[in-house]
Amino acid sequence: MAGMASIDTQAQQDAVLTGPETDVTREHIRRVLKAQRRAEDARLRKAEELERAGRRIVEGGQVSHDRWVIRDWRTDEVLAEGGGGLDEYDAVTTRLDPNHTWFHADHLYGDESEPYVTTPGMPPSLGAAIEDWVAAPASPDEEIAEFVGWSIEKVQEHR
Numbered sequence: 001m002a003g004m005a006s007i008d009t010q011a012q013q014d015a016v017l018t019g020p021e022t023d024v025t026r027e028h029i030r031r032v033l034k035a036q037r038r039a040e041d042a043r044l045r046k047a048e049e050l051e052r053a054g055r056r057i058v059e060g061g062q063v064s065h066d067r068w069v070i071r072d073w074r075t076d077e078v079l080a081e082g083g084g085g086l087d088e089y090d091a092v093t094t095r096l097d098p099n100h101t102w103f104h105a106d107h108l109y110g111d112e113s114e115p116y117v118t119t120p121g122m123p124p125s126l127g128a129a130i131e132d133w134v135a136a137p138a139s140p141d142e143e144i145a146e147f148v149g150w151s152i153e154k155v156q157e158h159r
Helices: 010-016 020-052 085-096 105-109 124-135 141-148 152-158
Strands: 056-062 068-072 078-082 102-104
Touching: 020 056, 020 105, 020 124, 020 141, 020 152, 056 085, 056 105, 068 085, 078 085, 102 105, 141 152
Parallel strands: 056 102
Antiparallel strands: 056 068, 068 078
């Protein structure tokens, strides 16, 4: 392609992957992974505290205009489902949880969005894009592990 520099040799390719910008990127990805692990650990601690207090954590809700489902967050057991819209959903949850002990799993994530991870030398907008890439289910653990120098297992534990 005219006007575009190409990387012709393996040495040139290696230099691209070992420069200071790459080190900042790798460090940023590691920080993102560690932040994800801390956030997940906090959610699990909150879930355990709620369960010790007698709460049941559920997930689900409306899945279409009229259809809804309620599942146990831990076991994925379907506790109830129906097609009668929000009124039916409300009636069923009142009947199945009269003491209001259910806690929706969405609330384990808190009301505030987690702040983006920052890394010295990383522009904030690029850091946010990298954080989104790391969090995306389509981003292969293998690629992340190879790039940051971690095992695939370690990456999986942090995602």
